[in-house]
Amino acid sequence: MTRQDIRARASAATPPESAIQANYMSGFGNGFETEALPGALPLGRNSPQKCAYGLYAEQLSGSPFTAPRTTNERSWLYRIRPTVAHWGDFRKVDAGLWRTAPAVEAEPPIGPMRWDPLPVPAEPLSFREGVRTITTAGDGGAQAGMGAHVYLITRSMEHEYFYNADGEMLFVPQQGDLRLWTEFGIIDIEPGEIAVIPRGVKLRIELRDGPARGYICENYGGAFTLPERGPIGANCLANPRDFLTPVAAYEDIDAPGRMYVKWGGAIWTADIAHSPLDVVAWHGNYAPYKYDLRRYSPVGPVLYDHADPSIFTVLTSPSETPGTANIDFVVFSDRWMVAENTFRPPWYHMNVMSEFMGLVYGQYDAKPQGFVPGGCSLHNSMLPHGPDFEAFEKASNVELKPHKLEDTMAFMFETRFPQRVTAFAAESSALQRSYGAYGHQLHKHFNPRQR
Numbered sequence: 001m002t003r004q005d006i007r008a009r010a011s012a013a014t015p016p017e018s019a020i021q022a023n024y025m026s027g028f029g030n031g032f033e034t035e036a037l038p039g040a041l042p043l044g045r046n047s048p049q050k051c052a053y054g055l056y057a058e059q060l061s062g063s064p065f066t067a068p069r070t071t072n073e074r075s076w077l078y079r080i081r082p083t084v085a086h087w088g089d090f091r092k093v094d095a096g097l098w099r100t101a102p103a104v105e106a107e108p109p110i111g112p113m114r115w116d117p118l119p120v121p122a123e124p125l126s127f128r129e130g131v132r133t134i135t136t137a138g139d140g141g142a143q144a145g146m147g148a149h150v151y152l153i154t155r156s157m158e159h160e161y162f163y164n165a166d167g168e169m170l171f172v173p174q175q176g177d178l179r180l181w182t183e184f185g186i187i188d189i190e191p192g193e194i195a196v197i198p199r200g201v202k203l204r205i206e207l208r209d210g211p212a213r214g215y216i217c218e219n220y221g222g223a224f225t226l227p228e229r230g231p232i233g234a235n236c237l238a239n240p241r242d243f244l245t246p247v248a249a250y251e252d253i254d255a256p257g258r259m260y261v262k263w264g265g266a267i268w269t270a271d272i273a274h275s276p277l278d279v280v281a282w283h284g285n286y287a288p289y290k291y292d293l294r295r296y297s298p299v300g301p302v303l304y305d306h307a308d309p310s311i312f313t314v315l316t317s318p319s320e321t322p323g324t325a326n327i328d329f330v331v332f333s334d335r336w337m338v339a340e341n342t343f344r345p346p347w348y349h350m351n352v353m354s355e356f357m358g359l360v361y362g363q364y365d366a367k368p369q370g371f372v373p374g375g376c377s378l379h380n381s382m383l384p385h386g387p388d389f390e391a392f393e394k395a396s397n398v399e400l401k402p403h404k405l406e407d408t409m410a411f412m413f414e415t416r417f418p419q420r421v422t423a424f425a426a427e428s429s430a431l432q433r434s435y436g437a438y439g440h441q442l443h444k445h446f447n448p449r450q451r
Contacts, residue, residue: 029225031283031284034282036248037281041281046076059076063223063286073286083276088271091270092268096131100218101140102139102140103420106422112377112379115134118374121154125155132425133147133425134148135419135422144326145415146417148215148356149217153178157206159275161272162259164262166220166262166264170194171216173212174361175212175213176207177191180197180203181249183278184248185247186249188290191360192293197288225318237311248280255274255275256273258271258272293331305342306345309346314330324416325416328414334405336402336404338402343395345395347386357411358410361409364408377435
C-alpha cells in the first residue's frame with residue numbers, strides 16, 4: 001500500500017456515509033456494554049447464580065481492586081468457558097528475539113543510532129515468532145518502563161492464541177493490514193492506525209493482505225491514557241470520540257490449539273482443546289481499542305518559535321512522578337508550518353527522556369535522508385541530537401512562507417528511562433553504523449564581525 005493509498009482512505013473529499021463505524025463503540029475509557037446474543041448480559045448485576053445461555057461470568061481486572069475510580073479498570077466477561085478451563089500444562093519455549101527489560105546484552109558506544117527497515121523474511125512467521133526487540137527500558141518485573149519492538153508477520157495464527165501478562169501492547173502498523181481477533185471482539189487496523197491490547201487480553205493475529213511489518217510499544221507501566229490538555233482546553237489533539245472499541249464477537253470452536261503466554265519475560269505454552277475467544281458478552285472499561293492517527297488534530301505555534309514535541313502526544317503512560325511519563329506516544333503527522341523568523345524543524349537538544357522513533361510513511365522533516373518508512377532510530381537520554389546537515393541548511397535559508405507537511409507519519413516512543421539496545425539490534429545488518437557521526441557534517445558559521 002502506498003502512502004497515496006493510505007491518504008485516500010482518510011480523504012475529507014470523500015467522507016464515509018456515516019461517521020459511526022460498524023462493529024465498534026466510540027469513546028475513550030468509557031464503560032461499555034455489548035452482547036453478541038440478546039440477553040447474554042445480566043441486568044443490574046455482574047455475577048448471577050446462573051448466567052444466560054449457560055455462560056460463565058469472569059472478571060478481568062487491569063488495576064488493583066482499590067484503585068481510585070478514575071484509574072480503576074475492569075471488565076466482566078460472559079464466556080462459554082472460563083479462562084481456567086483453557087489452562088493446560090504450561091512449559092517454557094524459546095522466546096526468539098523478544099526481550100524484556102532489564103535486558104543487558106550489548107554495550108554499543110553512546111550516541112544516536114538508526115536502522116534501515118528490517119526486511120520481511122520469506123519464511124513463515126506468526127506474530128509471536130516475528131517480534132524483534134530493538135530496545136528495552138526500565139524493569140518489566142517492577143512494572144516500569146517499556147520495550148520497543150518491530151514485528152514481521154508472514155503467516156496468520158491458526159488455532160494459536162496469545163496474551164501478554166507483562167504489559168499492554170501498542171501496535172503501529174507500517175506495512176500490511178492486521179486483524180486482531182480478541183476475546184472482546186475484532187479489531188482491523190491498517191497503516192495510519194494504531195491498536196492497544198491491554199495486559200492479559202487474549203488474541204489471535206491474522207494477516208489481511210499479505211505480509212506485515214510494524215512497531216510495538218510494550219508498556220510495562222501505567223496503562224496508556226489521554227494526556228491532559230491544560231490551557232489547550234476541551235478540544236484538539238486526540239479526541240476521545242475517535243477511539244473505537246470492538247463489539248462482542250465469539251468463537252465456539254472445539255479443536256486442538258495452542259495457548260501462548262508472555263509472563264515474567266518468558267514465553268510459555270500449553271495445548272488447549274477449545275478456542276479461548278469465546279466471550280459472548282461483556283461490559284466494563286478495560287478493553288482493547290483502535291485509533292486512526294490521521295484524525296489527530298495537531299496544535300502548534302502560529303507566530304514564532306518551535307513548541308516542545310509534547311504538543312503532539314497521543315497517549316501517555318503516567319508514572320508516580322507528576323508530569324513525568326513512563327511513556328509518551330507522540331505522532332508527527334500532516335500539519336501546517338507558519339511560524340515567522342523561526343527555525344522550523346526540531347532544534348538541537350539534550351533531554352532526560354529517551355526517544356525511539358519510527359516512520360510509517362512519508363518523510364520526517366528533521367531527517368530527510370536515511371530515515372525511511374519501516375526504519376527506526378534511538379536518541380537516548382542526555383545524549384545530543386538534532387537535524388542533520390541538509391535539514392539545518394535548508395531550514396536556515398529557505399524563504400519562510402506557510403508550508404504544509406503532507407503525506408507524512410512519524411512517531412516516537414518516549415520514556416523517562418534510558419533505552420538499552422538488544423544484541424540483535426546492535427549486530428543487525430540494518431544498523432546504519434555511520435549515523436552517529438551525522439553531526440560532524442555541520443559547518444562552522446561563526447563570524448564575530450558579522451551578526
